[in-house]
Amino acid sequence: MEELREYNPKEIEEKWSKFWIEKAIYHVEKPDKRKKFSVVIPPPNVTGSLHMGHALNSTLQDIVCRWQRMKGRQVVWVPGFDHAGIATQYVVEKQLAQEGKSRLELGREEFIRRVWEWVPKSRNAIRTQLEKLGVSVDWKRERFTLDEGFSRAVRKAFRELYEKGLIYRSEYIVNWCPKDLTALSDLEVEHEEEKGKLWYIKYPLEDGSGYITVATTRPETMLGDTAVAVHPEDERYKHLIGKRLRLPLVNWKRRTLSGEEIDEFIPVVADERVKPEFGTGAVKVTPAHDPNDFEIGKTHNLPFVRVMDEQAKMNENAGEFAGLDRYEARKRIVEKLREQGLLEKEEEHLHAVGRCYRCKTVIEPMVSEQWFVKVSDPAIKDTSIKVVEEGEEEVEEREVFIQYAEVEGLTITIPVSDETSGETKAVIVLDKGIEFLTGIREGELAYVYYPEGKPEVAQRAKELTYEFMQKSSGLEFLIGLEGEITVIRQGIESKIEAGRYLLAFEGNRLNLYRWEETPQFLQVIESGHARLEPVQKSIKVKVEREKRREVRKKQVKFIPEQWKKFYLDWMYNLRDWCISRQIWWGHRIPVWDCQDCGHANVFTDDDFDRVYDKLIFNLIADGKLKNEFTPEEVEEILKSPNFVHPEMSVLDFYKKFAFHKYHSTDVDAHSLRLFFTQEANPMAMLTPGVSTRGLYRYDSKSKKWRMVLRCKKCGSENLKQEEDVLDTWFSSALWPFGVFGWPEESEDLKNLYPTNLLVTGFDIIFFWVARMIMMGTYFMKDIPFEDVYVHALVRDKKGQKMSKTKGNVIDPLEIIDKYGADALRFTLAILTVQGRDIKLSEKRFEGYKHFANKIWNATRFVLMNTPEDFATMLPYMAPLRPEDKWIMTLLNETAEKVDKALQNYDVSRGAQAIYDFFWSDFCDWFIEFSKERIYKPIPEGDDEETQKEKAKILSEKTTALYTLHYVLEKALRILHPFMPYITEELWHRLPASKGESISLKDFPQKKQEELFPEETRRVERLREIISTIRSLRSDLQIEPSKRLKAFYRTEGEFSKSVIEEFKNHILNLAKLESFEEAPERPENTVATFSKDVEVFLSVEGHVDIEKLSQSYEKKKEKLLAELERVNKKLSNENFLKKAPPEVVEKERRIKEELEEDLQKVERILKVLEK
């Protein structure tokens, strides 16, 4: 066999990453709805490089996806990116600043061009990182929130919501960032407790009869006060309600938002929202600069006075303070109040200050005109709550036609072919004892074959089939059989012993079930594409109709469950969502305001019915085409490479992801020019069938065309498009259906939505998960995903959030470089415990790289001992030894453990299980056991006796190798979802592996027939005995390589038989020269014991009695402590009375064991003492 060199992660990872992508083996062209497992990636920002959080997120998804794929599901995992409006704009603005430019100087168009220049660089970097991680995504389905199709979807979504009254424009108090010059949603504001001051200011009564003192943390806003509010029941102020106060400092007219001038006299109003116990119980009301005051202002119909501009500088309403920064104004105002004796006092005060999540500038609440999604509307809110809280049931009634075929003498052959290569892998022949055959089409039972004159068999077959169809992966057919199954692989025929079986083709695997009361899964007999070839002697067919009622529960499940409450709490107290942002990078709001009649026109390509119009409209709306254009420009844009899929043109992209119906459309400048001309030509009116809408107009001066949009209400052409763009999360909310081609009813959308799983961090449950649920249930009338796996945050080793500013980030790329992607993935997987943050230090990666190295070297051992003609030797192998059966048992148990763990998204437990098995069981013990057979010298000589001996040794060696290969191959498959690269590499090097990739093979299932409890018990006992001897050697400080004589004494039949059977293993692994039975402790030996076996080790020369005694003293103490506990329990009458008998029995047994052990320890100590 080819020799393995050293483990070099970089080399193999690059190789396989390239292989997976180039062969597109994770692309499924036409997924079957019943077999699919779909996932959309949480699109990373185009701005950043991937951090550990992304690595964790992607790793978890990949583990589940690879596992599901191996379980036979058609996995479609869609990758993509989001455009990250504010963040991206921020980055590019910073770059401009370095050139000494600002975006305002550059202008919108030029600025956007600059962003498009920068975005691909960053995007490619992220894509490369994802590739390095080894994610099994379908790159052919990659999407971007700002690609042509998605932008179109965003406009459609906007329009639909707007027309249903669920998007509205309104003057509202929003969180304004004076630095980024945009409104932010509530979620984009970070609140933190900060030290501030509380100023007490006297507001004199108009009649001069006194004053009211108000307390405020923001005195500068007093210039915008339009009332003072008190609680209606507050005795201190009750009598003042309705009176007027004179606003201090202000001796100028102020202009309200609606344009009226008002003076400095403001009313005292009563409002229940005022808390009498806070401050003075009287609160100044600044409706234009405070969220609460805004509400109070609305209720009491107060004037709204804005005193600051966009940059939070005081405006003309601030009179003498106009032009000052808000903090400077604060200082001056406080000084002035103090001078005038109107400042009663100043107190230290702790309060929450809101800051911009991006630039950390203090938010200025301000009234402005913004767009909102009315998420508080029951149409959105109630459904979004329901699908999480209790789920919605969807009942579907259908009429099904089932063909019943009464047959005589049915036989079936099933050729199974490879999914990718198409070659036949196996043929399964059933020619005796077939009870029935059922077939499924489109998820429905389509036909039943059953023996003549036995309708009850048909009935039973139908029931069983329905039962099987409940299972998650699609069922193609089911065969009931009482007899023998013949499997032919590569011309070699093997049989599965006769019995009562069910044979089912599920996913892409042929599964074998034992057919008892409840069918019990036995094994996968083949995987690949199966074709049924039934042959029957005679046939009578009738067709029956049947009504089927199907109930499907639409419920989003959070994992871990605690996040359900988190989500619901937020949902109950939902406020409308501000979606407009005053930035340039993003989806510009598709609203054109009529400058003549004021009508707000929402345009989408639905307003045009020809594909040319639609294309041109979309290009304009996306900002790709200017208002004036030439046909050549249009052609050039459409034929230029698409941003996300450069192998495709923009036009191709449209055809694939947006305009399925127009797939044959081709566009060139010539045809466009004709089209425009015809449109614009007044003579066209005379040509029947040609539109006369005059959609295009030619300007003879500029020699360019324009598309004419007209107000839908008054027909005016004087339209102006809304300047604002939409919140990035608005488009992200459409992600789970947008990526599949919505609003088109594409095949993908039908087959892949709802998705099965979403993996994300808890920090964006509100931002994203909630909004996907809102939009998904609204637009698709169905949940966007079934399971939401919420993972923890990755922190540094001190538990602090990783951030660039703190300099405590661990860069995944660096880790991949140093330790390999497999080590990175495995580390993250094993550290991810549900509901707990991950504290990470670089050391952890090192540890799991060692694991990868271990796997590598174990395989190396197997391969270097495998002869070239291994396959031809297999037929001559000896029967399995107990240790072979033992390791197979553990292997099968591990397969089950990992499978169960992954079913529960318990990734850590799964990783732990395979780690322990591979290292502790397979490497430390089984490989060591196997060496006895592997390294046994083959005797020289030609005589018959030697030949026989030779053959025996060879056959045993073959068996050992067989087990090594068998177990290793399966272990690699179990490990594959966690460590895809190393397993792929090593798997291909195994002679038995056939196929394109390990990732397309089955995930090992527990097989009942590979569980050997008796052998397992024996080998476990053997391990104990060996460990005991090793322990004594170590206590005696005997060199490990030195072979010693040893003796044993036991009255236990079981232990004795174990020692006899495995004598060689004991000699080898405990490094003994001999191990013989002895009636008494021989001279010059030191004793130890393991359960009922006493071991005597012969020693020569000096023995450190002191040290040995200490070791046994310690053991004695432990035993005594244990005994005390057990005795206490057993002497408790209540325990004996009330505890279950088996528990009492167990304690008794423990006591016996402890007492025996104690006796032995004491005896040893006695010997040592003398």
Added chain:
RNA sequence: AGGCGCGUAGCUCAGUUGGGAGAGCGCUGGCCCGACACGCCAGAGGUCGGCGGUUCGAGUCCGCCCGCGCCUACCA
């Protein structure tokens, strides 16, 4: 203020219906034994945050307290 989570070996964490306290790293001692020193073998180390309750029996269930973290909130 409310809600959630956490407190187990020096460190990071497991501990699945309550029934003899575990892993990895680190540490100590001994070993290059024909896969692997990225390794092998052996070992030390814990009043499971505190108090109280339920129970024959609590790391595990309940209550209170202490400490840490996070999220939410309209105390101006």
